[in-house]
Amino acid sequence: MTELETAPTQTALLDQVISDLEAGRQEELTATLLATHPAEVANLLESLPPEQRSELWDVVPVAQESEVLSFLHDEARTTIVDEMDEGELVAAAESMAPEDLAEFIDELPEDLTNALLISMDADHRKRLDSVLTFEEASAGRLMSTDVISVRKDVSIAVVLRWLRRHESLPPHTDSLMVIDDEGLYLGKLDVADVLTSNPETEVEAIMQPEAATVRDNLSEHDVAALFERRDLISVAVLDSAGKLLGRITIDDIVDVIREESDRALLRSAGLNDEEDMFAPVLPSARRRGVWLGINLITVFIAAWVIGRFEEALEQIVALAVLLPIVASMGGIAGSQTLTLTIRALALNQIANANVRWLLTKEVLVGAVNGMVWAVVVALVTYLWFGNIGIALIIGIALILNLLAAALSGIVIPLLLNRWGIDPALSGAVILTTVTDVIGFLSFLGLATLFLI
Amino acid sequence: MTELETAPTQTALLDQVISDLEAGRQEELTATLLATHPAEVANLLESLPPEQRSELWDVVPVAQESEVLSFLHDEARTTIVDEMDEGELVAAAESMAPEDLAEFIDELPEDLTNALLISMDADHRKRLDSVLTFEEASAGRLMSTDVISVRKDVSIAVVLRWLRRHESLPPHTDSLMVIDDEGLYLGKLDVADVLTSNPETEVEAIMQPEAATVRDNLSEHDVAALFERRDLISVAVLDSAGKLLGRITIDDIVDVIREESDRALLRSAGLNDEEDMFAPVLPSARRRGVWLGINLITVFIAAWVIGRFEEALEQIVALAVLLPIVASMGGIAGSQTLTLTIRALALNQIANANVRWLLTKEVLVGAVNGMVWAVVVALVTYLWFGNIGIALIIGIALILNLLAAALSGIVIPLLLNRWGIDPALSGAVILTTVTDVIGFLSFLGLATLFLI
DSSP states (O other): OBBBBOOHHHHHHHHHHHHHHHHHHHHHHHHHHTOOOOOHHHHHHHTHHHHHHHHHHHHSOHHHHHHHHHHOOHHHHHHHHTSSSSHHHHHHHHHHHHHHHHHHHHTTTTHHHHHHHSSHHHHHHHHHHHHTOOTTTBHHHHHHHOEEEOOTTTTTHHHHHHHSSSSOOOOOOOOOEEEOHHHHHHHEHHHHHHHHSSTTSSSSOOOOOTTTTTTTTTTHHHHHHHHHHHHHSSSEOOOTBBBEEEEEEHHHHHHHHHHHHHHHHHHHTTTTTTTTTTOHHHHHHHHHHHHHHHHHHHHHHHHHHTTTTTTHHHHOOHHHHHHHHHHHHHHHHHHHHHHHHHHHHHTTTTOOOHHHHHHHHHHHEEEEEEHHHHHHHHHHHHHOOOOOOHEEEEEEEHHHHHHHHHHHHHHHHHHHHHHHHHHHHHHHHHHHHHHHHHHHHHHHHHHHHHHH | OBOOOOTTHHHHHHHHHHHHHHHOHHHHHHHHTTTTHHHHHHHHHHTTTHHHHHHHHSSSOHHHHHHHHHHHHHHHHHHHTTTSSSSHHHHHHHHHHHHHHHHHHHTSHHHHHHHHHHSSSSHHHHHHHHHSSSSTTTTTHHHHHHOOEETTBBBBHHHHHHHHTTSSOOOTTOEEEOTTOOOOOEEEEEEEHHSOOOOTTTTHHHHBBOOOOETTTTHHHHHHHHHHHHHHEEEEEEOOOOEEEEEEEHHHHHHHHHHHHHHHHHHHHHOOOOOOOTTOOHHHHHHHHHHHHHHHHHHHHHHHHTTTTHHHHOHHHHHHHHHHHHHHHHHHHHHHHHHHHHHHTTTTTOOOOHHHHHHHHHHHHHHHHHHHHHHHHHHHHHHOOOOOHHHHHHHHHHHHHHHHHHHHHHHHHOOOOOOOOOOHHHHHHHHHHHHHHHHHHHHHHHHHHHHO
16 A cells, blocks of 8 residues: 655654664665665765765665666765766666756766766767757756657547557656657647547647747746746747757756755855755865855954944943944844845846835835834933933944945845846845944944044 | 747836836736736736736736736735725635635635635535645645546546546646545556556556555645655645545645745745735835844844953953954854754754764864864954954954854754744844854953953
């Protein structure tokens, strides 16, 4: 009978596998892996530290290797590929679909790629080459060429006979492609319509000439957006002349969507796209250190700004105590606007005609919250230090910084986007530098002008 | 012929629609909306400020209304529903599938819900009630009851005849469900196998009894994980007795995945799950103000810690200047670890058996980066202020704070997760409070001990 899946079993499985690995229970491990879906084996591998990862990989049945590899994320995959010998690699590569192999090869070190290309048989190499002619992350790279196409002037009965001559259909075949003698795409024929129509009907009568299609050079981001909006299972990929090249299926799109959201999350913390939580210490430290270094530069800029006001700080120590407040509130408010702007950009919701409305709105939101929280901060400051001047000045500085934060939260990502830089990666650092500097400058600057 | 889709056309379309709205060109707008897919109409509506949004909604053809509504996000939908009269609402509701209607009704204000339920016809209400018996965000809520089921002892020829009696198949029918006389689920029969098999074959011979299924009470997060791992198009939903209740299809799962990633991104900035970028100023300010208030409490805690060291700050003004550095570096390093931990939790990659390894690894990463950047910071500090004592102390404080950041980055999300609190929402605030406090405490504390 069927087994019901629940998530807790996954972590329980992980606990089980780790204890089997520690106790060296090879037979149990083999049995577990044979009963586990390759995608889940990949997830198990990714949940293990380097040594245990390679121990478990040794237990993966050879027949499963290529499928498990195709489910692994780039970074984890690299650590495993490093331990495979060339024979194993070639065997795994030859059982991959060309589009998976192309992605796989992209991530390999160059010497391995060359060795692989030389060892592969001519047929595989040719199919791989044709995939590699398309740009990375384009529709052409995502598509499979495994397509069933039919002519428009045949009957459904003929289509049914033709399908029955297949051993199996390509995965996720929800529709057949209708093409002419030159291979030009004419429309799609839903499998559901094949099943429900009278066998004498001609294909032309029930095919859908208006179905959505994509060009081979469309970015995978835009292909995914189309799938999402239209609830598609598959889409035809055409070249510039309208010739059918292949089809993209929803399973690859789900991966694109997941990778994009992963990337957005990881990049917002200055992490590598495919950061491996279980990578060894030194590579992890090196990768993350870069981001810490960038942050160090920005925080030294902020410190330098504070340093311009040593005199004020020497005379009124309360300024030093209150220093983080204005900067921190600006950073939080700014990152709210920034996050919304980045999301709206991804959804294509920002056009020239509504930017000004957005800017006005965000500045007003900043003004409202600035005033509300300025009153609170000023009150607490007054109660704490009993100094009305400092209380007033921190309130005004807060309002100024929240206005600056709102402006930066829109302008910075729009500019980065225009310059082709991913705002998810660098937007937050630039923004907090701005809010830190404006925060310190307005608070200490006003204090220097009015209190000293 | 088919039209090729590209993203730039979407923002161009938006610009066009806004300029038509501003010029009051009703006919052009009607023509544009008729030529636009309901999902894209929903996106256009979401890209408009409140007034223009309601103007455009007035142009949406009545026949499209219910579909456009089902594509809108909760918050934008609420603003539009507010403007519909009851008759319009009932008409829209009655043309929704029960599972879409259940989601729609969940988000309505209570008085409207009651009015709707009363005005609906009995059949619709009954189907809706059966969906509402399932918990929110569970498999039961996601599923459609529109399923084609067959018996195991009939031939494929019979199945084909039975299918041909349908006008159309339910959307995304990649497989039929095999059930027994009591409605118990026995397995699935792929449509592809129906098409490629000999018509005399019996269903039992080619059905897949081992196909993945889910229980009605499984969370939508876990259902989505299963779809992703197994590349599914649809999955059968069973009750506790193994009876077939319905099926979930990939289009709904794509929405779940998108909503989850959206939620993670928005929550990390303390934003509402369905925050509407084009909401009016006051509601936006109120929602975001809450998060600013929470941040204000944490930053006052940090300021209070600084206040304990007034004496040191009075004597050495350089301490005030350098104050942000230690706290900021800790915050960045901590949020890197935090982000990775939250992601690993979502992927079920953290179990009891690997937590200790992870903790050790992250602390070591913190130690390595702490030492590297401590040297840099100490050097810059020495060159800037010429004081070896301050330079040494800021270096040591930095190392201490990066160790604390690594520990917090793992422990905080794990604890929150165990307590059933989403670490994506509150993890970052708690973490930066810790790194701020430890940063100020270690830097100013060491300075007080050794320099004064």
